[in-house]
Amino acid sequence: MARLNIRFTAWLAAAIGFGSFGLSPAEAMAAWLTGTALQRRLAEPVDISWPANPLRESLQRLSQAQQVAVLLDRRVDPGRKVQLKVSRAPLRDVFAELASRQQMGFCLFGPVAYFGPPSAAARIRTLSAQRTQESRRLPPAAGRTLLQPKALAWADLATPRDILAHLAQQNGLTLDGLNRVPHDLWAAADLPPLTLVDRLTLVAAQFDLTFSLSADGRTVTLLPIPEDLAAEDDADGESPTVKPRRPVAPPERPGTGGEKRVHTLRIEKKPVGPVLQELAKRLGFDLRLDQEAIAAAGISLDQLISLQVQKATDDELLRAVTRPAGLEFRRQGNVVEVGPAK
Numbered sequence: 324m325a326r327l328n329i330r331f332t333a334w335l336a337a338a339i340g341f342g343s344f345g346l347s348p349a350e351a352m353a354a355w356l357t358g359t360a361l362q363r364r365l366a367e368p369v370d371i372s373w374p375a376n377p378l379r380e381s382l383q384r385l386s387q388a389q390q391v392a393v394l395l396d397r398r399v400d401p402g403r404k405v406q407l408k409v410s411r412a413p414l415r416d417v418f419a420e421l422a423s424r425q426q427m428g429f430c431l432f433g434p435v436a437y438f439g440p441p442s443a444a445a446r447i448r449t450l451s452a453q454r455t456q457e458s459r460r461l462p463p464a465a466g467r468t469l470l471q472p473k474a475l476a477w478a479d480l481a482t483p484r485d486i487l488a489h490l491a492q493q494n495g496l497t498l499d500g501l502n503r504v505p506h507d508l509w510a511a512a513d514l515p516p517l518t519l520v521d522r523l524t525l526v527a528a529q530f531d532l533t534f535s536l537s538a539d540g541r542t543v544t545l546l547p548i549p550e551d552l553a554a555e556d557d558a559d560g561e562s563p564t565v566k567p568r569r570p571v572a573p574p575e576r577p578g579t580g581g582e583k584r585v586h587t588l589r590i591e592k593k594p595v596g597p598v599l600q601e602l603a604k605r606l607g608f609d610l611r612l613d614q615e616a617i618a619a620a621g622i623s624l625d626q627l628i629s630l631q632v633q634k635a636t637d638d639e640l641l642r643a644v645t646r647p648a649g650l651e652f653r654r655q656g657n658v659v660e661v662g663p664a665k
Contacts, residue, residue: 354390354513354515355390355391355392355434355514355515356389356390356391356434357434357515357516358434361391361434364389364390364391364414365391365413365414365415365431366413366414366415367413367414368411368412368413368414369389369409369411369412369413369414369417370409370410370411371385371407371408371409371412371417372407372408373405373406373407373408374406375404375405375406376404376405377401377402377403377404377405378395378399378400378401378402378403378404378405378425379395379401379402379510381405381407382395382438385417386436389414391414391436392434392435392436392513392514392515393435393436393437393438394432394435394436394437394438394512394514394525395438395439395510396437396438396439396440396443396529397483397507397509397529398439398440398443398529398600398604399425399427399438399439399440400604401510403425405421405424405425406424407420407421407424415431418436418438421438422438422444426441427439427440427441427444428440428441428442428443428444428445429444430444430445430447430448432447432448432451432521432525433515433517433521434515434516434517435514435515435517435525437525439529442609443528443529443531446528446548447524447525447528450524450528450533450548451520451521451524453533454469454520454523454524454533454534454536455470455518455520457536458470458520458536458540461536461538461539461540462539462540464540465539465540465541466540468494468495468496468519468540469494469518469519469520469536469540470518470519470520471518471519472516472517472518473516473517473519473522474513474514474515474516474517475490475512475514475517475522475525476511476512476513476514477509477511477512478511479509479510479511480508480509481508481509481511482506482507482508482509483504483507483509483526483529483530484501484504484506486509486526487501487504487523487526487527487545488501490519490522490523490526491543494519495541496541496542496543497541497542497543498542498543498544498545499542499543499544499545500532500534500544500545500546501545502614502618502623503530503532503545503546503547503614503618504527504530504532504545505530505594505596505597505600505624505625506594506596506597506625507597523543527545528548531547531548531611532545532546532547532548533545533546533547533548533549534546547614547615550611584606584636584637585634585635585636586632586634586635586636586637586640587632587633587634587635588630588631588632588635588640588643589630589631589632590628590629590630590631590644591629592627592628592629593627593628593629594624594625594626594627594628595624595625595626595627595628595644595645595647595648595650596612596624596625598628598644599612599624599644599645599661602640602641602644603659606637607657608654608657608658608659609657609658609659610659610661611658611659611660611661612624612661612662613660613661613662613663616662616663617650617661617662617663619663620649620663622648622649622650622663624648626648628644628647628648629647630643630644630647637654638654641654641659645661645664646664649663649664650662650663650664651663651664651665
């Protein structure tokens with residue numbers, strides 16, 4: 324068993340680097356277009372005809388054919404069917420049209436075409452810009468570590484906790500707040516060179532997290548993304564700036580003024596955190612977990628819950644999920660806040 328664990332650890336380290344793809348670092352970097360070559364490719368016209376193909380599969384084929392790296396956020400259903408037919412349209416416009424039709428957000432995150440929730444796509448470059456600015460004010464050695472570009476890849480079934488932990492360890496950093504990242508299993512990814520700031524941001528932002536840097540730049544602490552963060556792009560769409568904004572009342576979810584939705588659900592021994600995330604995605608809720616208060620109350624979002632409900636309203640379903648875990652929720656429109664029960 325000890326030998327098996329050693330082999331698994333070695334495999335994991337390779338998977339998060341280049342070994343899982345059978346590529347050397349040089350080959351992995353050369354696989355994707357970057358810089359001027361990427362901008363030219365994005366402006367070139369393409370023809371696409373997808374009758375009803377799974378989203379991840381379609382994006383992977385397009386990505387490989389065009390040599391443009393693509394990352395699909397964990398919160399987007401990779402198996403949803405997409406229908407798309409375009410003729411002689413610039414690749415950048417195809418990405419934007421696909422995102423629009425699928426009610427996703429899209430942005431170019433450096434050399435990576437990122438698809439995710441609209442709110443995440445709107446602010447991920449702003450998060451990167453903030454952390455990059457902070458890194459430039461650190462002692463030179465720490466700044467170089469955080470701003471050095473390297474390729475990033477991981478294998479199927481890699482966990483984001485392991486990816487983040489490996490990135491920190493690989494660069495001699497201490498990582499705090501890893502308990503904020505719930506257990507998850509990710510599909511394989513292969514990305515071109517990105518700074519360590521951007522690699523950390525791409526993983527953490529998929530859990531509505533960013534990070535702070537200690538004064539010496541040697542400790543990274545995962546934190547929730549501030550609610551007052553808004554992103555504005557310059558005219559070229561490449562230079563995010565930060566602008567605080569006043570909270571806006573969330574729009575009412577369709578149907579709240581009429582007939583209520585009802586749900587039948589059975590769950591056997593599933594971690595409460597991922598269950599809440601999945602329900603929020605399927606029901607169209609903006610889920611906000613008060614992870615600091617939950618952890619302070621000694622509650623783990625990895626604890627297993629079981630439940631069975633029939634013809635439950637949205638609130639009854641949320642109550643059935645949160646109550647067994649010692650949690651409670653508050654809902655206003657489509658915003659659901661979850662914290663420890665009082």
